[in-house]
Amino acid sequence: xxxxxxxxxxxxxxxxxxxxxxxxxxxxxxxxxxxxxxxxxxxxxxxxxxxxxxxxxxxxxxxxxxxxxxxxxxxxxxxxxxxxxxxxxxxxxxxxxxxxxxxxxxxxxxxxxxxxxxxx
Amino acid sequence: xxxxxxxxxxxxxxxxxxxxxxxxxxxxxxxxxxxxxxxxxxxxxxxxxxxxxxxxxxxxxxxxxxxxxxxxxxxxxxxxxxxxxxxxxxxxxxxxxxxxxxxxxxxx
Numbered sequence: 001x002x003x004x005x006x007x008x009x010x011x012x013x014x015x016x017x018x019x020x021x022x023x024x025x026x027x028x029x030x031x032x033x034x035x036x037x038x039x040x041x042x043x044x045x046x047x048x049x050x051x052x053x054x055x056x057x058x059x060x061x062x063x064x065x066x067x068x069x070x071x072x073x074x075x076x077x078x079x080x081x082x083x084x085x086x087x088x089x090x091x092x093x094x095x096x097x098x099x100x101x102x103x104x105x106x107x108x109x110x111x112x113x114x115x116x117x118x119x120x
Numbered sequence: 121x122x123x124x125x126x127x128x129x130x131x132x133x134x135x136x137x138x139x140x141x142x143x144x145x146x147x148x149x150x151x152x153x154x155x156x157x158x159x160x161x162x163x164x165x166x167x168x169x170x171x172x173x174x175x176x177x178x179x180x181x182x183x184x185x186x187x188x189x190x191x192x193x194x195x196x197x198x199x200x201x202x203x204x205x206x207x208x209x210x211x212x213x214x215x216x217x218x219x220x221x222x223x224x225x226x227x228x
Contacts, residue, residue: 035217037164045156045164045207047217059215095163105211106154106169108176113163 002026002109004079004096009114012086022079022096022111029077030054033099035107036070036081038092046092049081050104064090086118122146122210126220132228135198141223143191143208152212155184155193158222159204167206168193195225203227 008020022034036048049060049070058070069082079096093115097107123146133139143153151171156164166175168184171191181196195202208220 044221045158045209045219047209047215047219050215050217061216100166100169100175103152103154103169103211105152105209105214105217106166107156107164107209108166108169110163110165 004098004109004111006094006096006111006114009094009116011117011119013120014087014118016086017082017084018086018116020081020083020094020096020114020116022081024077024079024098027098027109029072030074032101033104034070034072034079035097035099036068036079037095037097037107038090039095039113040089040092043092048094050099051079083116086116088118088120090116091118092116121216122149122212122218124208124210124218124220126206126208126223128223129221130224130226132226133198134228135200137198137228139195139198139202139225141193141195141206141225143186143193143220145189145191145210148188149210149212151187152210153184153186153191154209154211155182156207156209157202157204158207164207198225200227 035050051070071080093113096111098109100106153171155168158164172184205222
């Protein structure tokens with residue numbers, strides 16, 4: 001069964017850090033471009049970051065550039081999002097997602113989402 | 121950055137009827153356009169990519185059309201499970217990737 005299983009969310013104070021994980025199963029992890037997307041409570045979807053097959057290329061939304069870091073461990077079939085200097089406006093459900101082969105920006109498999117609350 | 125605008129914000133349609141959702145890009149995105157369905161408490165589900173290609177397992181009542189700046193998602197005969205929020209998203213010359221603000225499809 002093709003799936004992405006997320007972990008690592010929670011409540012954190014402003015300025016602190018948190019790392020999200022996204023473990024893949026049921027497909028060849030190394031063959032796919034992977035993304036992170038978030039959704040603030042009651043709001044729409046916001047793309048955050050993307051990483052290439054081998055992790056050599058990474059791109060970020062301006063809203064998180066310099067604070068968040070995307071990475072992957074192909075030996076563990078796991079994607080990560082390291083979030084630093086968290087702000088209240090980072091409060092959201094965070095999703096990892098797999099890209100369609102040949103259409104690297106279309107996202108065909110999503111994790112279940114993990115809530116991050118930045119709250120003092 | 122390409123801005124995506126969806127209309128209407130809310131659409132009320134009766135089961136069995138056709139629903140037409142629109143998405144406009146602030147500049148041409150070619151056919152690099154995807155549509156997603158999201159139900160409360162769930163992750164988004166890819167419906168259409170490449171403007172008109174149905175994703176795996178998506179029923180034929182869902183169809184996408186358009187290119188450049190104007191796109192349409194049509195649901196030919198609404199089923200009860202189709203009432204949800206729908207998002208368009210471009211992936212042309214990215215990053216960044218941007219989503220529309222969503223259209224909520226309600227039961228009339």
